[in-house]
Amino acid sequence: xxxxxxxxxxxxxxxxxxxxxxxxQHGDPLDLRTIPSIVGGDPTTRHGIxxxxxxxxxxxxxxxxxxxxxxxxxxxELVIASPNYQLYQRCxxxxxxxxxxxxxxxxxxxxxxxxxxYTNMEKLLGAPTDVALQIKNRIKNELGFTVNIGIxxxxxxxxxxxxxxxxxKVHTLFPHEIPSKMWPLPIEDLFFVGRATSKxxxxxxxxxIGSLATSDPHWLNLYLKSPGLLIWNYANGRDESLVxxxxxxxxxxxxxxxxxxDVENRETxxxxxxxxxxxxxxxxxxxxxxxxxxxxxxxxxxxxSYSHQRKIxxxxxxxxxxxxxxxxxxxxxxxxxxxxxLGVRVSELCQNDFVQLDLFxxxxxxxxxxxxxxxxxxxxxxxxxxxxSSFLNSGLKALxxxxxxxxxYPMMSSIL
DNA sequence: TCTGGGGTCCTAGGACCC
DNA sequence: TCTGGGGTCCTAGGACCC
Numbered sequence: 001x002x003x004x005x006x007x008x009x010x011x012x013x014x015x016x017x018x019x020x021x022x023x024x025q026h027g028d029p030l031d032l033r034t035i036p037s038i039v040g041g042d043p044t045t046r047h048g049i050x051x052x053x054x055x056x057x058x059x060x061x062x063x064x065x066x067x068x069x070x071x072x073x074x075x076x077e078l079v080i081a082s083p084n085y086q087l088y089q090r091c092x093x094x095x096x097x098x099x100x101x102x103x104x105x106x107x108x109x110x111x112x113x114x115x116x117x118y119t120n121m122e123k124l125l126g127a128p129t130d131v132a133l134q135i136k137n138r139i140k141n142e143l144g145f146t147v148n149i150g151i152x153x154x155x156x157x158x159x160x161x162x163x164x165x166x167x168x169k170v171h172t173l174f175p176h177e178i179p180s181k182m183w184p185l186p187i188e189d190l191f192f193v194g195r196a197t198s199k200x201x202x203x204x205x206x207x208x209i210g211s212l213a214t215s216d217p218h219w220l221n222l223y224l225k226s227p228g229l230l231i232w233n234y235a236n237g238r239d240e241s242l243v244x245x246x247x248x249x250x251x252x253x254x255x256x257x258x259x260x261x262d263v264e265n266r267e268t269x270x271x272x273x274x275x276x277x278x279x280x281x282x283x284x285x286x287x288x289x290x291x292x293x294x295x296x297x298x299x300x301x302x303x304x305s306y307s308h309q310r311k312i313x314x315x316x317x318x319x320x321x322x323x324x325x326x327x328x329x330x331x332x333x334x335x336x337x338x339x340x341x342l343g344v345r346v347s348e349l350c351q352n353d354f355v356q357l358d359l360f361x362x363x364x365x366x367x368x369x370x371x372x373x374x375x376x377x378x379x380x381x382x383x384x385x386x387x388x389s390s391f392l393n394s395g396l397k398a399l400x401x402x403x404x405x406x407x408x409y410p411m412m413s414s415i416l
Numbered sequence: 417t418c419t420g421g422g423g424t425c426c427t428a429g430g431a432c433c434c
Numbered sequence: 435t436c437t438g439g440g441g442t443c444c445t446a447g448g449a450c451c452c
Contacts, residue, residue, distance in 0.1 A: 041420060042417090043417045043418075044417055045417095046417085046418085046419085046420090047420055047421095048417070048418070048419075048420090049418090049419065049420055051420080065419085065420085066418095066419080067417095067418045067419050068417085068418085069417070069418050069419090070418075070419090083420095225426075225427075226425095226426070226427095227425095227426085250423095251423085251424065251425090252423075252424085253422090253423090254421090254422070254423080255421085255422085256420085256421060256422080257420090257421080258419095258420065258421085303419075340419095341420090343421090401421085401422090
């Protein structure tokens with residue numbers, strides 16, 4: 001078997017670049033990519049964090065995830081754009097179309113990242129670096145935004161290659177290049193080394209990927225458990241995971257929201273939880289799935305987080321049924337603190353076809369029929385064609401949480 | 417006007433059973 | 435009286451990714 005050739009394609013400052021080209025295409029003479037600018041949420045609704053930043057923003061030490069307040073303090077002339085997820089979805093799909101002409105095996109890893117398996121394509125299309133340059137330039141010329149492309153023999157190295165120098169670059173990181181190109185980098189640059197792990201490693205004087213690579217794996221396993229071995233393998237460039245173009249089986253679905261105001265009473269909390277359950281349970285039914293584990297979570301205005309979950313021994317998918325359990329769970333843990341964030345999650349999913357058998361205990365047939373009817377009306381006439389009367393004059397949204405419209409949109413999996 | 421939302425995986429501890 | 439041990443299931447929380 002010949003060695004694999006894997007590309008990783010990553011959009012440079014994705015949300016910001018996409019907003020920039022959108023504005024250029026609509027006659028705005030200013031290119032956001034050339035000035036200090038960010039994409040960020042609205043602080044008045046308590047969504048004010050930096051989601052993406054232009055390259056000129058970096059010299060102000062503004063970080064993704066920090067508050068707009070802090071970002072503006074660092075750079076008063078900062079230009080702030082609102083997020084536009086439909087635009088991002090369109091840009092992502094357009095890019096995928098181009099990639100599909102270079103390999104039958106493509107994996108979408110997130111809205112702005114793809115893996116492409118180029119193994120055995122060389123004879124047909126040409127040398128990997130030439131083709132990567134061609135892909136990069138086609139995306140730039142045809143779609144208007146720049147990407148980085150990383151090339152190597154596995155996904156991890158291709159992804160690490162992509163991070164080397166930005167923007168608009170093609171890099172290789174083949175195994176023989178690991179010591180020179182990857183080992184000098186700080187450990188924080190390694191995939192799967194987050195804040196907690198980097199702190200632990202640095203406390204033991206492991207500061208570069210190279211020093212991690214030469215550490216004792218048995219010690220790492222004791223110190224960091226299984227992620228210790230994983231990152232040790234990564235630091236040595238080892239990764240066997242495959243480029244998958246099939247959708248992975250969904251493990252859970254959740255929706256959560258930060259509320260523009262503090263919730264101080266149970267009734268309001270229950271109503272917001274209903275709006276979240278509406279979205280989650282609709283997604284469940286559209287996927288013909290039932291849940292056996294229901295979880296509620298909330299964050300207080302002092303930023304303490306709580307969660308509470310319950311195993312359901314007969315699978316369910318009814319809005320009202322899930323909502324009832326969610327409210328019980330919420331009431332069991334909530335002790336009256338002001339709440340700024342609420343979340344609903346369902347997991348331990350199973351197919352909904354055999355479930356009927358178990359429903360004889362309680363007759364939820366009418367409920368399920370009603371849910372189905374409402375789902376269909378919303379599908380045909382828009383999601384707000386039918387809303388619950390409890391939301392009328394409440395000032396609250398009847399449906400909360402993003403429902404991805406595109407059925408084929410694959411969710412990111414946390415591991416390669 | 418300070419701190420998003422959507423995921424996956426792992427672990428520790430307690431309950432319960434034999 | 436001086437305190438097993440192995441197994442499974444459940445729950446809360448924390449790590450990581452984009």
